[in-house]
Amino acid sequence: MPEANLVLNNVSQVLTMAGDGLGIVEHGAVRVRDGRIHEVAKGNLEPRPGETEIDCCGRVVLPGFVDPHTHLVFGGWRQNEFEMRLAGRTYKEIAEAGGGILSTVIHTRLATEDELYNRALERLHEMVSWGTTTVEVKSGYGLDTGTELRMLRVARRLGELGFCRVVPTFLGAHSVPKKWDKSVYIKLVVEEMLPAVAEQGIALFCDVFCENFVFNAAESTAILEAGKQHGLIPTVHADEIESSGGAELAAKVGAASASHLLQPSDAGLAAMAQAGVVAVLLPGTCFFLREAHRSPVAKMREAGIVTAVATDFNPGSCPMLAQPIAAQFGCIHYGMTIEEALRGITVNAARALRLDSRVGTLEPGKAADIVITDVPDYRHIIYRLGHNPVFMTIRDGRVVHRQV
Ligand SMILES: [Zn+2]
Numbered sequence: 001m002p003e004a005n006l007v008l009n010n011v012s013q014v015l016t017m018a019g020d021g022l023g024i025v026e027h028g029a030v031r032v033r034d035g036r037i038h039e040v041a042k043g044n045l046e047p048r049p050g051e052t053e054i055d056c057c058g059r060v061v062l063p064g065f066v067d068p069h070t071h072l073v074f075g076g077w078r079q080n081e082f083e084m085r086l087a088g089r090t091y092k093e094i095a096e097a098g099g100g101i102l103s104t105v106i107h108t109r110l111a112t113e114d115e116l117y118n119r120a121l122e123r124l125h126e127m128v129s130w131g132t133t134t135v136e137v138k139s140g141y142g143l144d145t146g147t148e149l150r151m152l153r154v155a156r157r158l159g160e161l162g163f164c165r166v167v168p169t170f171l172g173a174h175s176v177p178k179k180w181d182k183s184v185y186i187k188l189v190v191e192e193m194l195p196a197v198a199e200q201g202i203a204l205f206c207d208v209f210c211e212n213f214v215f216n217a218a219e220s221t222a223i224l225e226a227g228k229q230h231g232l233i234p235t236v237h238a239d240e241i242e243s244s245g246g247a248e249l250a251a252k253v254g255a256a257s258a259s260h261l262l263q264p265s266d267a268g269l270a271a272m273a274q275a276g277v278v279a280v281l282l283p284g285t286c287f288f289l290r291e292a293h294r295s296p297v298a299k300m301r302e303a304g305i306v307t308a309v310a311t312d313f314n315p316g317s318c319p320m321l322a323q324p325i326a327a328q329f330g331c332i333h334y335g336m337t338i339e340e341a342l343r344g345i346t347v348n349a350a351r352a353l354r355l356d357s358r359v360g361t362l363e364p365g366k367a368a369d370i371v372i373t374d375v376p377d378y379r380h381i382i383y384r385l386g387h388n389p390v391f392m393t394i395r396d397g398r399v400v401h402r403q404v
Contacts, residue, residue: 004368004397005051006032008061009044012376015062016040017347017361022339022378030061032368035397040362054392060378062342063362064133064369064395065323066349068167069259069280069310072127072137072158073120073151076107078315091289091317092213092241101141101175104315108141108151117154123313123321124158124166128401130322131390133369134165134350134359136310138207140174143185145193148172152202163400165369167353170194170203170232173215173223186219190226198230205256205353206232210239210246217245224253233354235280239264240291251275257352259310261300262286262293269296273303278352281336281344282312283329284320297334307336308352309344324381324389331382338382368397 008030016023029045031038039045047053081099085091094100108116120137127135137155142148152168159166172189176182197203206227210220224234234253238246240260247268250258258264258272259280272279281295300307309330313321320326327341336344350360359367372392375381381389393401 004032004035006368006394006397007045007047007051007053008032008056008370008372009053010058011056011061012058013060013378014040014362015060015342015378016363017063017343018363022342023361024378030362030370032397035368037362037364037366037368039364054372056372058376059391060373060375060381061362062371062373062378063346063360064371064393065131065345066134066353066355066360067127067132067310067313067323067345068136068257068308068349068352069282069312070135070137070321071140071312071314072123072135073116073139073154074104074108074141074315075111075116075119076104076315077319078103081316085289098178100316102178104141105143105175105177109144109147113150113154116151117157120154120158124164127321128164128393129390130324130388131371131393132164132323133393133395133400134167134353134355136167136169136205136353138169138171139203140171140207143172143175143177145188145196148193149196149200149202152197156202163395165359165395167205167355168203169205169207169235170197170227171207171209173208173220175209175214182219186215186223189223194226194230194232198232203232205235207235207237209237210244210249211237211241212244213241217249220246221249221253224249224255228253235259239268247272250277256354257308259312260285261295262291264296266299269299269303269305273305276306278306278308278348280308280310280352281330281334282310282318283334284326285312285318287329287333288318288320294334297336306348306351307340307344308348309336309341310349322388325386328382328385332385338379341382342378368394370394374403
């Protein structure tokens with residue numbers, strides 16, 4: 001395929017995300033050469049031979065969105081459970097009654113690889129239509145070696161299509177399968193699943209659902225350390241349902257990120273700041289589950305923790321896959337500033353995935369992953385609740401979605 005050379009002119013605001021803020025260039029332009037950002041300038045740029053000019057009609061341009069926490073691949077939705085929750089049943093009660101993650105496990109195991117692939121592909125197209133150009137995808141609905149590997153193969157195939165970057169994460173320790181003794185299952189994860197995942201080279205990260213009633217901090221540490229032995233970067237579902245030492249263990253094992261964090265301890269937050277662990281906030285989940293606690297954004301800000309925002313897209317606790325809406329919840333439900341939320345779905349999300357040297361900002365040399373919006377001012381991206389602001393999604397300099 002020929003390399004993509006573009007000039008984006010007539011942009012009201014280019015949000016480069018360079019440095020600490022939004023890196024705004026008013027009345028700017030962007031030149032893309034060979035699929036990478038070549039320059040961001042003030043005023044319009046003269047197109048050179050071989051370059052395609054796009055008139056952005058006085059709208060905002062910013063980096064393609066990075067979604068650093070999703071469960072994109074799964075079989076079956078869970079609308080029944082949603083209805084139960086509306087009737088007052090809690091997450092924990094539903095899980096203990098055999099619902100929750102384990103019901104998705106049943107449907108995922110029954111699905112063929114192509115069925116999982118086709119369903120996930122539809123959802124991925126929808127994500128891209130909302131501006132996502134990089135997405136992390138977890139396994140974790142197999143809880144047996146064959147299905148976990150099948151989910152990761154689906155993630156790899158989706159990435160190979162080339163319209164969205166896919167970062168695969170092994171989450172064998174998402175739950176304990178029915179009728180299994182937990183210690184026996186952990187042994188399976190460590191001694192069979194992790195070596196198989198490593199041998200096939202189909203995951204970059206190892207994740208674990210750390211909660212006192214799922215995998216406690218000691219068990220989670222053992223799994224993540226084993227993952228490290230196989231070259232997988234640790235990340236953790238931490239302190240969501242109750243304070244379980246998740247933030248502390250994320251710091252201890254050198255995790256790239258810790259997600260949820262509705263009830264982290266002060267010591268845990270201090271340890272995360274010290275260790276440079278990115279907090280991946282999932283405000284859509286918190287809102288959807290009507291959870292009593294919310295991530296302590298002010299404390300995180302004060303501690304100097306880098307905060308990213310993700311959808312946590314999954315069939316149970318957040319069937320919402322749009323990063324602009326996750327950012328809106330970040331502001332309205334969690335109290336983030338507009339700047340924090342927009343950095344949260346771009347540069348900081350890239351950092352959570354350790355991809356910040358390649359994506360997340362519009363700086364020379366970075367991949368030309370770009371969103372052209374239909375809004376004249378960047379604050380509209382948050383302010384216009386529920387509006388899809390994406391006019392065009394560009395990945396590596398190629399148009400992968402256009403509003404119709
Ligand atoms: Zn999750």
